[in-house]
Amino acid sequence: MAGGGGSCLFSGFRILGLYCNHVPHVLRYHRKHREFYLVTSVGKCLHTYNVNRLGIVAVSNSLQDDITCLAADRMLTFAAAGSLVYAFAKNKEVVMCYRGHKHEVRLLLPFGDQLISADGSGLVIVWDVHRGDVYVELNFDPTTFDVSAMMHPSTYLNKVLLGSSQGALQLWNLKTSKLLYTFAGWSAGVTVLQQSPAVDVVGVGMATGRIIIHNIRVDETLMSFMQDWGPITSLAFRTDGPPTLAAGSPQGHVALWDLERQQLAAQLRHAHKTAVNASFLHNEPLLITSAGDNAIKVWILDQEGGGARLLRNRQGHSAPPTTICHHGNDGKNILSAGQDGTLQSFSTVHERFHKNLGHGSISKKKEQKKKKGLSYEELRLPAITAFSCATARQSDWDGIVACHRGRLATTTWNYQRCTMGAHHLRPPGSGSNAVAAAVDITSCGNFAIVGSSCGRVDIYNLQSGFHRGCYGDEHKAHRGAVRGVATDALNQLTFTTASDCLLKFWRFKTRKQEDQIKLSAAPATMKLHRDSGMLAVALDDFTLLIVDVETKRVVRKFAGHHGNTNDMTFSPDGRWLITAGMDCTIRTWDLPSGSLVDCFLISMTPVGVSMSPTGDFLATSHVDSLGICLWTNKSLCGPVGLRPLPADYQPEAETLPGGGALEAEQEVTEEEEGPDEAYSSAEQLGAELVTLSQLPESRWKHLLCLDTIKRRNKAVTPPVSGASAPFFLPTVPGLTPRFSLPQDETQSKVLSCSLPSQRSKFSCALEAGLDAGSFAVPVELLKSFGPSAVSVELAGLSPEGGGASSLFLAFIRMIDSMLASGRDFDLAHAYLSLFLKLHLRSLAQDAVAMEALVGLSSRLEAGWAELRASFNQSLCLLTYAKSALL
Structure with a gap:
């Protein structure tokens, strides 16, 4: 089926826990963010990190094949996968695919508005980045000139320098497709070409470990260095001051060369486990290294003599993890033991909570005795094959016990200190050929049960590390290798199974066998819930x-x-x-x-x-x-x-x-560093919803209490006039400070009561809104006033205050439009309450205004009925949820 x-x-x-692989990383500087970003390859995807915190900021869409090389310019990131070259925008989306190669692309080089790519057959193509067209094609014979490195020399217009695995270098003009000059080389294959801070000077890395600092204008070698760690994998020049060159090696070491003294300044031994890719940040003393061991490290060069120290890093397993287990009851941390011998904890919430408990080593006493005679690798313990963890007593003592490949003794680990524990649990009087195979920690966190390949099942105290006994007669619980051990939740029973096809039940305290089950085949593993x-x-x-x-x-x-x-x-x-x-x-x-x-x-x-x-x-x-x-x-x-x-x-x-493949390819539509689209919220989400004004409560909540507030704030003693100021500018009352205009001295200061033009700006806007049917202007004016100004404006609507009866109708229409639109719900009710408090007697004598108020009342009741139903439904749902939790 x-x-x-x-x-x-x-x-x-x-x-x-996946950060990078063997593909060299690229650095990008974002002008808008003013920050450096690091782009790495993790198989079929790209990861982008900010260098300041090494936090991941973007994960790209997956390609169909594994990425073989990377490059980046100001706007786009380029990745080659197989014979195709892809352009990523915003470090995520594929916006262009360049098709033309028939073999695997090995090198990429951004070149202004062009992109240069080279494959294993000797074909070099210059692409137009935005249109995807082929600009120039160059064909090389791999037997005579196999392109192994590319570089654009600074200030060399339309020119590119190509290095070969045969050792020769060629300078080409891409605009005219002409070979300008051929450098004889140094009888060794070129692996790296890097531009130095000085014009005309480039760094050349050789397959023999030799480093050449060469002036390409006069074809003269300025200096050379020699490393004994194999081919040069990367070169990086420091640009913030001291002339320093960082060179990577396949063995994971980094050499820092002083170019002024022409000597070795410092070494970073065992910086990585595989070939190192290094690059300096522009105008900063920071060195970024990555390698195929799944580690990204940032080094700062602030030591005496030009040395560097580790500033920050992101590091996962350098070999595949074999055993994983969730740690704790919140499900946010995963313990993982890998074939590289390390025990690490990965957080499902954020990468800053990742922990590396390190690599197990022999006891400190033995290390102190034999440290001079043992190598770095011999001090390390083999990889962890099985482990068990408990959180009950991890604050008091070690809460993790691990078995190692080929060793009888098990090790303890402390999760909170992120270190290996103090105890090596080894049964007394056991044979040297036995190996610890299974382990379990009791639910109380006090004891560890360890099963070995010789059939022993031992119990240890985790606080002291002492051996507390073993199961079975003659110190043997089974006649075959133990495959699994477990204890129940109350420490009543212990369960063991082994290659003798038996599942045995033991009393935990007395360590006596209670029952057993004969299995149809040998067990492979066991798990208890x-x-x-x-x-x-x-x-x-x-x-x-x-x-x-x-x-x-x-x-x-x-x-x-x-x-x-x-x-x-x-x-x-x-x-x-x-x-x-x-x-x-x-x-x-x-x-x-x-x-x-x-x-x-x-x-x-x-x-x-x-x-x-x-x-x-x-x-x-x-x-x-x-x-x-x-x-x-x-x-x-x-x-x-x-x-x-x-x-x-x-x-x-x-x-x-x-690991998903791309579904479709798109065209270049926008630049990565373009302006971000600002989100604008809608004025109203729906007709059945209401929207508040978002004004401070002091602007509308106390409108009905202004008389009380003024009475409480009245001074007990009369104010005393102070000394007259020598000079001041008169201001207009209001929330926004404004200076008043000077009055014309020839104009009479006595106002005529018969002039209708003395109405306020709000009253004029209210009348105009009544005629036009839109009250947006008077509403905005009221929102800009303070509480006292609002009270004065509403009091002036009556004929006694200088207004007119038509203003009553206009104000009621304005409140009705606010309620109908659903916006400024709180302001509409506050203004209406103050309006009724001031003019209720006058409104009772105006038939037109009363008719408008009756229609407004029905709208208020309908609106509150909908809100009341929504409130009651939400309260019922909340009460039900609380009762279910209790």
């Missing part, structure tokens, strides 16, 4: 057994995997068992119904799986993948129809997070 559409339960979200008491055992015959620890019986048996089960995890409620197998499938089994409810296929074999304690994310680790994949649980976002899947169900492939 054919499957349908991948997983119906999980959806790819993102990848944690403490809250429900369900124990899952994966067997070597690809079947799964679910054991109820209370009845000590097998209650469920699942078959469906076509390979060994690498890891298992339970959902927080214990309803689902999620398994990851060697057949590249992740299956979800429903325990109550005893059926398979979800299954999807992925491109890389999963080796680790962990479900969040909150049930929102599923974390998986994969072969040949340095990151941890997060999958969202769709059942938390909406209803998911789960149905039992048949035994012959064929799963469909599900795309890994961040």
Whole structure:
């Protein structure tokens, strides 16, 4: 039976702990933000980080193939994947695809409005960036001149310098497509070409480890250096003062050369584990390095003698993680042990909460004794094969216990201090050939149960690190290698399983065997859900057994995997068992119904799986993948129809997070550094909603209490006039300070009461709005007035105050229009209340105004009825939610 559409339960979200790979990074300076950005490649995607904090700011869309090289100019980021070259805008969207190469593109170089690309067949194409047309094509014979490096010399118009793996250099004029000059080289392949701060001077890195500082105008070598670490992988010139050259090597070392003294200034030993890509920030003493070990580091050159120290870094696993587990009950942190030997914690909230617990090492006493005779690698412990963590007592002592490859002793780790613990747990009197294989920490956090390949199961006290006993007679719990250990939630029972096909139940305190179950095949791994008491055992015959620890019986048996089960995890409620197998499938089994409810296929074999304690994310680790994949649980976002899947169900492939291909290609539409589109909020969202004015409450809330406020603020003693100021400018009363205009002395200061032109600006605007049918102007005038000014304006609407009866009708119409539009809801009610308080007697004698007030009253009642219904519905919903939580 054919499957349908991948997983119906999980959806790819993102990848944690993936920062960069072997592709050299590029630096960009954003003029608007005034900040440097670092662009790295992580397979098929681009990651963009700000250099100040090394925080990720953008993740690009995925390409169809892995990215082979990067380049960037002021507006766009260019990436080559296979034989295609893509242009990214805003570090995310692909806006142009350049097609013309038939072989894999190896080099990219932005060149003004052009882009230069070179592939492995010797074809060099100059593209028009915006139109995507081919500007110039150059063909080279790889047997005589294999292009291995490109550079545009500063101030050299339309010219590019090409380096070859044969050692020769050529200077070309791209506008005329002519070869201008050929440099003989230094009998070694050119790996890097880098422009120096000095005009005409370039740095040339060789495959033999030699560095040449050459003047290309006169074809003269100024100085040369030699490194013993293999080919030069990158060159970077410091531009903020001291003449320093940083050179990377394949072994992970960085050399800092003093160009003035022509000698080695400092070394950064073991800066990375693989070939280093280095670059200096312009006019800053900061060196950025990245490598294929999944690490980005920022070094500051402030040490004496030109040395550098690590300023900040982002570092994940340099080898694929094998074992993962959620740490804590909030589901925000994931512990991961990788083949590189490190134990790290990744946060699902933000990258600044990531932790690196470091690499395990031998005991400090032994290290102090043999440090002189042991190398850097010999002091390190092998990779972690299994670990267990508990948060109950992690503030008091170590809360993580780990087993290492090929070692019997287990190590403790402290999560809060981010270091390896003080204890090495080793059973007394054991053979040297035994290896610790399984470990579990009790729910109380006081004890650790460790199973070994010789059949021993030992118990240790985590506070002191002392051995507290072992299970079984003659110090043997099983006759075969222990494959899994677990303890229940109350420390009553201990469960062990081994290659002798037995699942044994032990009393935790007395360490006496209580019962056992004979398995049909040797177990591969075991997982206990403490809250429900369900124990899952994966067997070597690809079947799964679910054991109820209370009845000590097998209650469920699942078959469906076509390979060994690498890891298992339970959902927080214990309803689902999620398994990851060697057949590249992740299956979800429903325990109550005893059926398979979800299954999807992925491109890389999963080796680790962990479900969040909150049930929102599923974390998986994969072969040949340095990151941890997060999958969202769709059942938390909406209803998911789960149905039992048949035994012959064929799963469909599900795309890994961040691994999707592009659906369409677009054209260049805008510049990246263009002005950001400012969001403008709508004046009104809907006719059934109301919008407040957003004015301070002091502007409208106390309009009905102005008389009381004035009476309380009245001075007890009469004011005393002070000394007259020598000079002052008269101002107009109001919220906005304005100077009054000088009066004409010839004009009479006695105003004629018969002049109708003495009405206020608000009254005139009100009359004009009544005639035009729009009251936007008088509303804005009232909003600009203070409380006292509003009271004066409304008092002046009556005939006794200099107004007219028509102004009553105009004001009522204005309030009606405000309520009809739904805007300024609070101001409309405040102004109407003050208006009725001032002119209620006059309004009762005006028939036209009373008719308008009756219509306004019906609108007020209808509006409040809708709001009251919405308030009551929200309050009922809130009360129900609170009662459900209680």
